[in-house]
Structures are given as structure tokens and as C-alpha cells.
Amino acid sequence: MLWSKRHCRAILCVGTVVAALSIPVTSVAAPATRRNLVKRIRFWTAPDHTRVVCDMSSESRYSIKTYSNPPKIAINIPGGRFARGVKGLVVNDGVIERIRINRLRSGAQIVLDLKKPVEFRDFALKPYKGRPHRIVIDVEKVLSSAEVQDAKKKASAVARSGDYIVIIDPGHGGSDPGAISRNGLREKDVVLRLAHLVADKIDKYRGFRAVLTRKGDYNVSLQRRIDIARSYGGDCFISLHMNSHYNKSARGSEVYYLSLKGATDKNAQAVAEKENLFLEMGDEGTKFNDDIKEIIYDLSRSNSMYKSSLLAAEIASSLKRSR
Incomplete structure (x- = not known):
């Protein structure tokens, strides 16, 4: 369709859950009754943010806690565990330095080590076109x-x-x-x-x-x-x-x-x-x-x-x- 300079306006807007790293916060998705398996961890770097995706075996209950010194985001999955072959990742894209995994007694933990305190949003996605349940974290890139x-x-x-x-x-x-x-x-x-x-x-x-x-x-x-x-x-x-x-x-x-x-x-x-x-x-x-x-x-x-x-x-x- 054609967009004139006067009519090219925003039609849709994205509702986000944003949290500042200076204050610890908790976010919980829909509850699940069975043990969650973290099947894979992926990331993509965009000009304005970095997206981290955790592929899950089932609908996931998770919580997020943030830290400011050093800056990091911790995703905790109660009763969760990591599939064989799942490892930490080196990112170094100016937003996230690396992604670490911790096997805790309480479950699985994924930690995003950040370059500096930033804002982020998190959400859970259900299976769609062959893709599994997912936990998604979008970490904003802070521009000068x-x-x-x-x-x-x-x-x-x-x-x-x-x-x-x-x-x-x-x-x-x-x-x-x-x-x-x-x-x-x-x-x-x-x-x-x-x-x-x-x-x-x-x-x-x-x-x-x-x-x-x-x-x-x-x-x-x-x-x-x-x-x-x-x-x-x-x-x-x-x-x-x-x-x-x-x-x-x-x-x-x-x-x-x-x-x-x-x-x-x-x-x-x-x-x-x-x-x-x-x-x-x-x-x-x-x-x-x-x-x-x-x-x-x-x-x-x-x-x-x-x-x-x-x-x-x-x-x-x-x-x-x-x-």
C-alpha cells in the first residue's frame, strides 16, 4: 500500500513488560505441573536489542531477578533441568557479554551477564508451526x-x-x-x-x-x-x-x-x-x-x-x- 509522508503513522504498538536493572523484579508465566526441560538456548543481535530464546519441553513457570552490581538478569525455572548438550554462550555484542547456565537444586537457572544496566522485557510463547514452548527475553541496547x-x-x-x-x-x-x-x-x-x-x-x-x-x-x-x-x-x-x-x-x-x-x-x-x-x-x-x-x-x-x-x-x- 502507499504511505504519504502525512499518513505514514504508527498503526500498531507493542505492549512490553519493562524492568530497570537497578531494582530486582520477578515475572511469572503460566504455571506448569510437569518438569521443564531447557532444550536449547539461542540469541539474535538486532540494532536496538538482543533477543534470547529458551526452547522448553513444556509450558514453563519461571521467575526473573535482576542485579545491578555486576549487571545481570537471572531466569529461574523451578524444577527445570537442561537437556544434554545445552551450554553457555559467548555473545559480546555490546549488550550481553555471555549467557551462563547453572544447575541448581531448585531447578535450572539461565544468567545473562550484561555490559551495563539496561531495560528488558520478557514473555512466554506457546508452540507454533513446529516451534516449542519458549521463554523470550529482549534486552534493550542503550545508545549514546x-x-x-x-x-x-x-x-x-x-x-x-x-x-x-x-x-x-x-x-x-x-x-x-x-x-x-x-x-x-x-x-x-x-x-x-x-x-x-x-x-x-x-x-x-x-x-x-x-x-x-x-x-x-x-x-x-x-x-x-x-x-x-x-x-x-x-x-x-x-x-x-x-x-x-x-x-x-x-x-x-x-x-x-x-x-x-x-x-x-x-x-x-x-x-x-x-x-x-x-x-x-x-x-x-x-x-x-x-x-x-x-x-x-x-x-x-x-x-x-x-x-x-x-x-x-x-x-x-x-x-x-x-x-
């Missing part, structure tokens, strides 16, 4: 005032350049792989490569400039994707996804744009349900922003909807010609 100002200046310079700004949004990323083929091909990897190719093509046209919402394999919240589009003054927002299907003979492409009529047919309803499920399972605590009514009202009064339909038709036609 110089880094913040530099990022703002860069975005502002692009917004004021007079170029037509195309926001390319490769879906998923990090702990969210998206669709996975039988041979292990992951949607997040394919759309990222495609996004770079599309951006390179766009940048070759005079008066056009592409901006990616993510440039690597890391999580980007829906709110953050919208914030990026707004900060760079995006005129057009294109999100890239790859769908999977049980039918091996399934081929082709689909192009969607915002419709004020809502999801009335089966295909549109399926897309809406998939997105809603993603909001619940893959992007914790996401809820509609209070500005959505104003955005819809503005869009209905403008020709953005009409332009979006024209762009969608042109993209679909171009894809058909390239087969």
Missing part, C-alpha cells in the same frame, strides 16, 4: 546520545532528500523463521535476500530511494517497522512474504493492499487470521494503537487507497510478465 542523534540525522536527511522513499519490509526474522519448506528453506532468509535485490533495483532509478526495515537476521517488531517508515518519511510501504502450501503443485504470487471493506472473502479472511495469529504468537503483546481510527479516516478521505490499488495491479502484472 551521539548515536541517537546520528540515526535521527540520517533518517531526516533521507526524508528531506526529495526522493520518493520506498520502504521495503522483509517479513519475520530472528527467532521467527516464517514458513519453512520441507528441505529447510526459511521464509525469513528468502525475503531478506529478495529485499536487498529489490532495494538495489530501486536505488538505480533517479529520484527513488529504498529503505529496509531490517538488514539482517534479527527480530523487528511491527511497531518498529512502522516507526522506521515514519522516520524516513516513507511514501510507499511494501512488505515481502513467502507462503507455504501443502499442495506441491501450488505456484504463483499474491499482492494485497489495504481495503476499508474488511476481509469478506475466504482468501482475505485467511490472511487476516494468519496476521492475527502472528500478533498473538510471534510478536508479543501487540495491540492496535489508538490512532488507527484517525488513520483509517484520513485514508478514506485521500486517494491513497486508489493509488495502492494501482500499484498492486502493476506489481501483479509485472510478476505475471516475468514468469
Whole structure:
């Protein structure tokens, strides 16, 4: 869909549970009655945070305690234990120095040794598309005032350049792989490569400039994707996804744009349900922003909807010609 500089506003916002390291806090997920096994520990480094994911054998009861000297976050899993092969990890990304594991009498403990006191959020995810129960910790990266100002200046310079700004949004990323083929091909990897190719093509046209919402394999919240589009003054927002299907003979492409009529047919309803499920399972605590009514009202009064339909038709036609 098309986003004018006036209408490119935040639609969704991420509800977070944030805690300062200077005060010990406790957070508990849904209770579980059986012994929890920590099957794997993973992490991803994004420009603004580091995500740590603990894959669990079952729904987990856990608590979190923070320390300021030295700064660290301890995740305690009562009655938990570590699967064979689970080890600590060296991170050293400027946010987390390392991830340690402790086998305690009371259960399993995972400790994040931090570079400095920071804020974080934690949440639990249920099984989804082959992924197990998970405990997720997002640790915020603290940027210096110089880094913040530099990022703002860069975005502002692009917004004021007079170029037509195309926001390319490769879906998923990090702990969210998206669709996975039988041979292990992951949607997040394919759309990222495609996004770079599309951006390179766009940048070759005079008066056009592409901006990616993510440039690597890391999580980007829906709110953050919208914030990026707004900060760079995006005129057009294109999100890239790859769908999977049980039918091996399934081929082709689909192009969607915002419709004020809502999801009335089966295909549109399926897309809406998939997105809603993603909001619940893959992007914790996401809820509609209070500005959505104003955005819809503005869009209905403008020709953005009409332009979006024209762009969608042109993209679909171009894809058909390239087969």
C-alpha cells in the first residue's frame, strides 16, 4: 500500500513488560505441573536489542531477578533441568557479554551477564508451526546520545532528500523463521535476500530511494517497522512474504493492499487470521494503537487507497510478465 509522508503513522504498538536493572523484579508465566526441560538456548543481535530464546519441553513457570552490581538478569525455572548438550554462550555484542547456565537444586537457572544496566522485557510463547514452548527475553541496547542523534540525522536527511522513499519490509526474522519448506528453506532468509535485490533495483532509478526495515537476521517488531517508515518519511510501504502450501503443485504470487471493506472473502479472511495469529504468537503483546481510527479516516478521505490499488495491479502484472 502507499504511505504519504502525512499518513505514514504508527498503526500498531507493542505492549512490553519493562524492568530497570537497578531494582530486582520477578515475572511469572503460566504455571506448569510437569518438569521443564531447557532444550536449547539461542540469541539474535538486532540494532536496538538482543533477543534470547529458551526452547522448553513444556509450558514453563519461571521467575526473573535482576542485579545491578555486576549487571545481570537471572531466569529461574523451578524444577527445570537442561537437556544434554545445552551450554553457555559467548555473545559480546555490546549488550550481553555471555549467557551462563547453572544447575541448581531448585531447578535450572539461565544468567545473562550484561555490559551495563539496561531495560528488558520478557514473555512466554506457546508452540507454533513446529516451534516449542519458549521463554523470550529482549534486552534493550542503550545508545549514546551521539548515536541517537546520528540515526535521527540520517533518517531526516533521507526524508528531506526529495526522493520518493520506498520502504521495503522483509517479513519475520530472528527467532521467527516464517514458513519453512520441507528441505529447510526459511521464509525469513528468502525475503531478506529478495529485499536487498529489490532495494538495489530501486536505488538505480533517479529520484527513488529504498529503505529496509531490517538488514539482517534479527527480530523487528511491527511497531518498529512502522516507526522506521515514519522516520524516513516513507511514501510507499511494501512488505515481502513467502507462503507455504501443502499442495506441491501450488505456484504463483499474491499482492494485497489495504481495503476499508474488511476481509469478506475466504482468501482475505485467511490472511487476516494468519496476521492475527502472528500478533498473538510471534510478536508479543501487540495491540492496535489508538490512532488507527484517525488513520483509517484520513485514508478514506485521500486517494491513497486508489493509488495502492494501482500499484498492486502493476506489481501483479509485472510478476505475471516475468514468469
